[in-house]
Amino acid sequence: MAQQHHEMTDTGTGAGPGTGGEALAGYLQDQATEFLRSLRLHRESSTDAQGAEESLEAARSLRRAARRIGATLHTFRPLLDAEWASSLRPELAWLSGTLGQEHAYATRLDRLLEALHRLSGPSQVPAPAPDPRPASAALAASGAGGRTARQNGWAQPPVPSAADSGTPRGLAVGAAKAAALLERQLTLARTRAHSTALQAFGSSRFHAVADHVAVLASEVPLSGTAEDLGFLADQAEAALAEAVAALPLGQAGHPYNAGALSHGLAPTDTAPDAQDAPWLKVRSLLRLYRYAQEVLLGHDRHDPRIADASHALNVHREAAAAAAAAAHAARTPRIAPATAYALGVLHADQRHEVEAARFVFQRAWLREETRRTR
Numbered sequence: 001m002a003q004q005h006h007e008m009t010d011t012g013t014g015a016g017p018g019t020g021g022e023a024l025a026g027y028l029q030d031q032a033t034e035f036l037r038s039l040r041l042h043r044e045s046s047t048d049a050q051g052a053e054e055s056l057e058a059a060r061s062l063r064r065a066a067r068r069i070g071a072t073l074h075t076f077r078p079l080l081d082a083e084w085a086s087s088l089r090p091e092l093a094w095l096s097g098t099l100g101q102e103h104a105y106a107t108r109l110d111r112l113l114e115a116l117h118r119l120s121g122p123s124q125v126p127a128p129a130p131d132p133r134p135a136s137a138a139l140a141a142s143g144a145g146g147r148t149a150r151q152n153g154w155a156q157p158p159v160p161s162a163a164d165s166g167t168p169r170g171l172a173v174g175a176a177k178a179a180a181l182l183e184r185q186l187t188l189a190r191t192r193a194h195s196t197a198l199q200a201f202g203s204s205r206f207h208a209v210a211d212h213v214a215v216l217a218s219e220v221p222l223s224g225t226a227e228d229l230g231f232l233a234d235q236a237e238a239a240l241a242e243a244v245a246a247l248p249l250g251q252a253g254h255p256y257n258a259g260a261l262s263h264g265l266a267p268t269d270t271a272p273d274a275q276d277a278p279w280l281k282v283r284s285l286l287r288l289y290r291y292a293q294e295v296l297l298g299h300d301r302h303d304p305r306i307a308d309a310s311h312a313l314n315v316h317r318e319a320a321a322a323a324a325a326a327a328h329a330a331r332t333p334r335i336a337p338a339t340a341y342a343l344g345v346l347h348a349d350q351r352h353e354v355e356a357a358r359f360v361f362q363r364a365w366l367r368e369e370t371r372r373t374r
Contacts, residue, residue, distance in 0.1 A: 020229035024076055025220035027295045031065045031072070032217035038062035039210060042201070056103075059197070063099040066092045069213070071291040075236050076229065081221035091209045098200045101193035104321070109186040111322045113179055115349050116342070120175035171345055174338030178346065181329050181339065233292040240285040247278055249362045276320045279358065283313035308364040316357035323350035 042058035045051040070092035073085045200206050290306060330343040 020227070021079055021222045021224075023229060024072070024079055024295060025222065028069060028072060028220050029217055031068045032213045035062055035065035035069065035213050036210075036217060038065060059099050060103065063096050066096045066099075066209075066213075067287075068291050068294070069216070070096065071288050072295060075288055075292045076227075076232050076295070078225050078227045078232065079223055079229075081223055084221045088209070088212050091205070091212075095200065095206065095209055099197055102190055102197055105186050105190035105193055107318060108322050108325055109183060109190070111318060112182050112186075112326060112346065112350075115322075115346055116175050116179050116182075119345060119349060120171055120342070171338075171342050174336065174340070174342030177336060177339040178329070178342040181332060181335065181343075182325065185329055185332075186325065229296060233289075233296055236285070236289050236292045240282070240289045243278065243282045243285050244365060247282060249365070276316075276354070279313065279316055279361075280320075283310075283317060286310055286313060305364055305367050309361050312357045312361035312364060316354055316361070319350045319353035319357060323347050323354065326350060 038058045038061035042055050042062065045055035045058060070089050073080060073089045073092075077085050286306070286309065290310060293303075293306075326343050326347040330340050330347065
């Protein structure tokens with residue numbers, strides 16, 4: 001792997017002025033400032049539709065800053081006060097995870113409804129009608145998530161005959177009901193996540209995190225240890241390379257190999273698919289590596305190949321979560337066989353998306369390896 005950080009940056013080898021510690025402190029202070037700015041915008045946003053959208057965007061920015069601070073504390077912890085870093089990092093992870101749930105459920109629902117629309121055909125299940133309101137305003141109007149499929153633009157068309165369309169009859173019958181079931185389940189989950197996020201913003205735990213970040217914006221507690229930023233970034237890169245080496249990249253080189261389709265629908269298979277875990281680990285390590293590069297090189301010098309690999313793993317996670325949601329919905333008691341069939345087709349489609357994302361990552365990563373060995 002690349003060992004050129006010393007030549008590309010002037011990070012030095014210590015933690016004093018003009019060294020790696022100063023570069024690290026500057027990055028952390030920038031992220032802390034962004035965190036506090038986003039928090040202020042979130043608190044100042046109004047309650048109308050525009051203000052709700054601004055509040056959501058501020059929460060996303062706050063989450064991005066929290067994620068970067070936490071990742072930096074992990075990668076460069078030898079340069080920082082150990083007790084301070086070890087106490088703040090899990091709190092930032094809690095905050096980032098809590099704030100990300102609402103957006104994750106909304107994205108998952110959109111992905112599944114679009115896939116059902118694509119699989120069943122426009123003559124069977126029309127696409128959701130666009131809502132002119134921002135997402136948060138639509139969520140607030142839905143109360144506890146009780147919108148019906150028809151209210152959200154999902155019509156209940158008469159069942160066509162198999163001869164009228166190339167869509168299998170079972171899918172034609174069950175697609176609309178499957179869409180309604182998914183919307184009920186995921187909108188309810190999103191509403192609960194929204195309430196949890198609001199409670200988090202008002203909790204003493206969040207205020208303690210905000211206080212720590214406010215201190216960080218003015219003073220970074222460095223340890224004074226003579227460690228090189230480049231060396232610590234290289235360690236993050238080595239961990240990433242080791243995790244990628246454990247992936248079945250040879251199998252992923254065949255797009256749609258369907259190796260994951262037998263998982264996820266068994267009644268006992270409630271845990272995340274075991275074969276997804278190594279890919280999710282690589283995604284986390286790739287994020288740590290990207291943020292370490294931001295500390296060394298700044299925000300404007302991203303490698304497009306790394307960005308492509310990161311995007312592929314993001315799609316992988318979203319598709320895997322969507323497949324799990326379809327499988328969970330298919331286990332709903334007393335649903336019609338046609339609905340269960342449509343959900344099974346949807347689950348298989350999303351697992352194919354998982355395999356396609358692995359294929360894209362494999363190609364992007366091999367391009368990166370080829371570039372490095374030249």
